[in-house]
Amino acid sequence: MALLADLFQQKKNILSIYFTAGIPNLNDTTSILNSLEKSGVNLIELGMPYSDPLADGPVIQKSSDVALKNGMSIEILFKQLKQFREENNSYSIPIILMGYLNPVLQFGVEKFCMTAKSLGIDAVIIPDLTPEVFEKEFQETFRKAGIVNIFLITPQTTEARIRKIDSLSKLFIYVVSSAGVTGTQANDDFKEKYFARLQSMKLKNPLLIGFGISTRKDFSLACKYAQGAIIGSAYIRQLEGAKGIEEITPQFINSILHESK
Amino acid sequence: MWQVNNDGYYGEFGGAYIPEMLFQNIENLRGNYLQIISSDSFQKEFQLLLRDYVGRPTPLFKADRLSDQLGTNIYLKREDLCHTGAHKINNAIGQILLAQALGKKRIIAETGAGQHGVATATVCALKGLECIVYMGAEDMQRQAPNVARMRLLGAKVIPVLSGSKTLKDATNEAIRDWISNPDDTYYLIGSVVGPHPYPDMVARFQSVISHEIKSQLLAATGNENPDYVIACVGGGSNAAGAFFHFLENKKINLIAVEASGQGIHSGKSAATTQLGSIGILHGSKSLVMQTKDGQVTEPYSISAGLDYPGIGPMHAHLYTSGRATFLSATDQEALSAAYELARLEGIIPALESAHALAALSQISFRPQDVVVVNLSGRGDKDMAAYENLYEPELQ
Numbered sequence: 269m270a271l272l273a274d275l276f277q278q279k280k281n282i283l284s285i286y287f288t289a290g291i292p293n294l295n296d297t298t299s300i301l302n303s304l305e306k307s308g309v310n311l312i313e314l315g316m317p318y319s320d321p322l323a324d325g326p327v328i329q330k331s332s333d334v335a336l337k338n339g340m341s342i343e344i345l346f347k348q349l350k351q352f353r354e355e356n357n358s359y360s361i362p363i364i365l366m367g368y369l370n371p372v373l374q375f376g377v378e379k380f381c382m383t384a385k386s387l388g389i390d391a392v393i394i395p396d397l398t399p400e401v402f403e404k405e406f407q408e409t410f411r412k413a414g415i416v417n418i419f420l421i422t423p424q425t426t427e428a429r430i431r432k433i434d435s436l437s438k439l440f441i442y443v444v445s446s447a448g449v450t451g452t453q454a455n456d457d458f459k460e461k462y463f464a465r466l467q468s469m470k471l472k473n474p475l476l477i478g479f480g481i482s483t484r485k486d487f488s489l490a491c492k493y494a495q496g497a498i499i500g501s502a503y504i505r506q507l508e509g510a511k512g513i514e515e516i517t518p519q520f521i522n523s524i525l526h527e528s529k
Numbered sequence: 530m531w532q533v534n535n536d537g538y539y540g541e542f543g544g545a546y547i548p549e550m551l552f553q554n555i556e557n558l559r560g561n562y563l564q565i566i567s568s569d570s571f572q573k574e575f576q577l578l579l580r581d582y583v584g585r586p587t588p589l590f591k592a593d594r595l596s597d598q599l600g601t602n603i604y605l606k607r608e609d610l611c612h613t614g615a616h617k618i619n620n621a622i623g624q625i626l627l628a629q630a631l632g633k634k635r636i637i638a639e640t641g642a643g644q645h646g647v648a649t650a651t652v653c654a655l656k657g658l659e660c661i662v663y664m665g666a667e668d669m670q671r672q673a674p675n676v677a678r679m680r681l682l683g684a685k686v687i688p689v690l691s692g693s694k695t696l697k698d699a700t701n702e703a704i705r706d707w708i709s710n711p712d713d714t715y716y717l718i719g720s721v722v723g724p725h726p727y728p729d730m731v732a733r734f735q736s737v738i739s740h741e742i743k744s745q746l747l748a749a750t751g752n753e754n755p756d757y758v759i760a761c762v763g764g765g766s767n768a769a770g771a772f773f774h775f776l777e778n779k780k781i782n783l784i785a786v787e788a789s790g791q792g793i794h795s796g797k798s799a800a801t802t803q804l805g806s807i808g809i810l811h812g813s814k815s816l817v818m819q820t821k822d823g824q825v826t827e828p829y830s831i832s833a834g835l836d837y838p839g840i841g842p843m844h845a846h847l848y849t850s851g852r853a854t855f856l857s858a859t860d861q862e863a864l865s866a867a868y869e870l871a872r873l874e875g876i877i878p879a880l881e882s883a884h885a886l887a888a889l890s891q892i893s894f895r896p897q898d899v900v901v902v903n904l905s906g907r908g909d910k911d912m913a914a915y916e917n918l919y920e921p922e923l924q
């Protein structure tokens with residue numbers, strides 16, 4: 269897990285971008301990855317599309333629909349990732365796979381973990397895999413392959429449970445910023461109180477904050493209390509536009525990382 | 530051995546595969562439901578409402594002309610005579626009392642045929658609670674009378690435009706609502722699906738059906754045990770209720786009937802046990818219709834209540850263990866069975882229930898057999914389909 273561990277050792281204000289693999293076109297994955305890496309993104313969460321994404325709002329739902337219609341699958345995604353890593357000889361940007369449990373189960377959990385590892389992937393996020401089920405059914409397989417499962421906490425998660433999740437977690441904890449599906453905006457007051465509460469808990473794992481982060485202001489607020497933040501829906505909305513990836517990505521990433529002049 | 534275990538599983542099926550956003554609410558339910566529903570005050574109000582509001586016990590009716598035609602003894606469990614026209618109200622009453630006990634003020638539900646939506650809107654009116662029902666846009670069209678009923682009862686019906694625009698998608702949308710409103714909202718699920726403890730909870734509330742069948746059969750025949758119990762399966766709540774008290778007695782044949790739409794292998798079917806494999810849908814592990822990549826496929830049935838790509842985990846266990854026999858009926862077979870019941874017994878069944886009736890001709894009964902068919906609902910909501918598709922030459 270060198271890539272990710274190094275990142276969390278070395279970097280503050282980590283910017284992580286989520287996008288669904290297979291949009292706008294099936295084979296755009298590698299160009300999007302390249303454009304993100306070049307634009308100064310620190311971490312990429314690559315979404316594996318699913319027909320029934322329960323925790324996702326309209327933007328990511330739609331992106332999953334498009335990706336599936338384009339023919340995306342875990343198998344194809346792994347081929348694209350292999351190509352990306354080989355072409356660029358690029359094992360420098362950390363990539364996390366994110367998706368729901370059912371497609372991973374059908375692919376085969378062990379094969380999934382081993383293949384991911386061979387592509388320089390250190391961690392996955394599977395929102396409908398609870399810590400309880402993970403411990404009972406999957407921990408061994410993940411451990412053997414050297415893949416870390418990233419857990420989520422939400423404003424509803426109790427302190428005792430946050431501590432439990434902290435003790436189970438490696439690399440980082442994914443903080444869902446508000447009660448809602450992806451793309452939901454909460455008010456800053458609410459978020460700030462929640463983030464401050466987490467900060468004061470002095471957890472052993474670093475935090476990345478996601479859900480409803482769409483602007484430089486959101487990103488900065490998150491970085492005050494956590495080691496970085498994740499942007500998903502806001503970037504995907506850009507990809508839906510008419511402009512090319514080469515143009516969209518640097519523009520969007522700049523708008524997050526730098527004060528507009 | 531057929532009931533849920535302490536971890537929330539039926540054999541290998543069930544469990545709670547949920548995002549963390551739902552954990553607190555599901556945990557709250559899991560930790561409290563048994564204690565609440567077994568308390569005296571809960572049981573007292575539940576039983577009273579089942580009697581005075583729902584109109585229970587529903588009759589067990591010996592269908593003589595149908596029995597003559599099939600050369601056996603057919604009894605119809607008349608859930609169609611429940612207030613609001615289907616068994617769904619049994620569960621809605623139970624869960625609304627539970628929601629109240631948990632202090633929740635806002636009720637959300639999914640609905641396919643609209644019967645569960647109507648039942649939920651009804652109990653919300655009864656208790657003065659806000660009600661929001663998610664319904665696939667496609668289902669809103671084919672079950673329009675139920676949409677009007679829900680609105681009249683004060684519920685807000687939200688059309689769901691994603692996916693196949695049917696029950697599966699309405700369920701997704703209801704779950705997303707719950708994720709977004711975790712504090713004041715209760716999700717009132719309409720079938721024995723969803724994460725533990727929902728399947729067990731809904732089965733318990735529906736178990737009144739088999740409880741009544743036992744005492745009614747005893748009075749009618751001198752034996753509380755039938756030879757067959759037959760019920761249709763969408764998610765499986767009416768079947769769970771009709772089977773519940775007969776599960777342990779292996780001499781009793783339990784027959785579950787799925788909707789095969791235009792034929793099991795037509796590509797337009799909802800026969801989950803025939804077409805599905807082990808997977809996760811709506812928070813539990815069960816049999817699911819899916820591609821080899823694990824994408825859930827779009828089911829089809831003329832009956833909105835059976836148009837679902839999964840079945841409850843209890844039924845997946847009954848199927849794989851062989852405890853229940855799973856048959857299926859096509860759209861046409863269900864329509865014919867509905868016309869037949871109307872002509873022979875003067876009862877117009879719901880399209881869902883007509884699938885259970887259609888299975889009668891697939892079984893060879895002995896003259897002395899006692900066969901109970903769970904008539905889960907009435908056909909008022911399906912009159913448009915019955916009129917449009919009426920083909921006399923089928924008779």
Ligand SMILES: Cc1ncc(COP(=O)(O)O)c(C=O)c1O
Nearest residue numbers: 644763764765766767834881906
């Ligand atoms: C009359 C009737 N029967 C059966 C069903 C199917 O549901 P279940 O399998 O949960 O009983 C429905 C669902 O809407 C219904 O309205």
